[in-house]
Every structure is written in structure tokens, then in C-alpha cells.
Amino acid sequence: MKEMLQVINKMRDAGVITNYAIGGAIGALYYLEAVSTIDVDIFTSFDEPESSSLNPLGPIFDYLRPLGFGVTGEHLNIAGEFVQFLPASDPLLKEALDNAIEAPLFDVPSRVMTAEHLMAIALRLGRAKDLARVEQFIELEAFNESKLEKILAIHSLLDKWKSFKSNRQSP
């Protein structure tokens, strides 16, 4: 994990990506208890010419392949970690990336999405595992509800939140 984070920081310093934030289950791990997951989701932003290309992740692969990091399906294997790079391609993901917190992980300066953005993304995705993560945040009181509701209002997700809350069982 440490080497993978170092590689991603180097990639940013080299200008391959403009910024990044850890999301998904590993992003949520920063706030919650451990759950099994196979990969690390890294959301990235690019300079305009790259983001408009048909293959926005191409520069990442071009940078990492010569360093010996192999591709396994949709993932890159960086120092033993399966990493999935995802372009922050819509307003919610862009906002999540811009507002990510700086955290030293394994003594490496890293960027992690906020709990509230992770919840908003999970609510929007709406798969069982995403909603289970939202439930974890609620049960562990690991988020700020007013901050979350502001994000959800901006991205038209308040109805999903209200529906989720009305459907969940009280502990």
C-alpha cells in the first residue's frame, strides 16, 4: 500500500494526473471498520486535453507500464495492490476530488474523499454493498448529517437519502 501511494504521488508530480482521491471501500476504511475488498479505487482528474480524449486513462497506463506494473483486467497491479483508476468525470465526483482531505497513510501524504462525499457517491450508486456502506457510516456516527445533506441537495440526491432513511430499520 505504501509503495502504491508513493507511485501515485509521483505520477501526480510528473503531471500525468492533476489530482487524485482515494474513494470506494478503501476510502471508507479511513472512517469505518475493515471490510473485505479486492481493490483500491483512485479517482483522478486530468488536464483538459486528456479528459476530452476517448481514453482518459491512457496516460496513466502509459506511465505505469514501463515501470513494470502490469494490467489485470480493469486493474493495474501496483506493488501488489489492485488499483482501479476512475476519472472524476461528473460534478459529484469532481467535488469529491476537490474536497478530499489530506491524510498521511503509511507515512505517505495521501488524499482521501470525505465521509460525506463517500456516502453521496454510494447512495447514488445504490448497489447493496454501497447501501451497506452508507449504513455503516450511520451506525458508527462517522459523518456530519448537515454537511451530507448540503452535498445531496446540490446533486439532487436528497430524495434517495430520505427514501434510504425511511427504509432502514432502527437498531
Place this chain on the structure above:
Amino acid sequence: MTALEQALAAKLRLRKQLAALPFEEKVAMVRKLRQRAKLMESSPLRRQPPKKT
């Protein structure tokens, strides 16, 4: 509070303690969970028995 409610409250306290662990320790736990999942997947007990004809 019933015994069940007490047990649930204890579980929640434990989960909060686990969530408060350093990120590095939680990543180590994720690795163990991943290994366990792989072992379970490869277990012969999980393989479908041949269909009877």
C-alpha cells in the same frame, strides 16, 4: 435493556473501536479478510456437486 439489546450495544462499541484503529492496522485486517475469502472460495465444500441424471 434486554440481554439482546445489551449484546447489540456491545457489538456497536466494538465496531467503533475497530473503526478508530489506525488506517495501517485496518488495511492489515482487510488483507486477512481477503485471504479468508479466497480460502473459502477455493474450498471443495463450495463446489457444486455433480448433477444427478
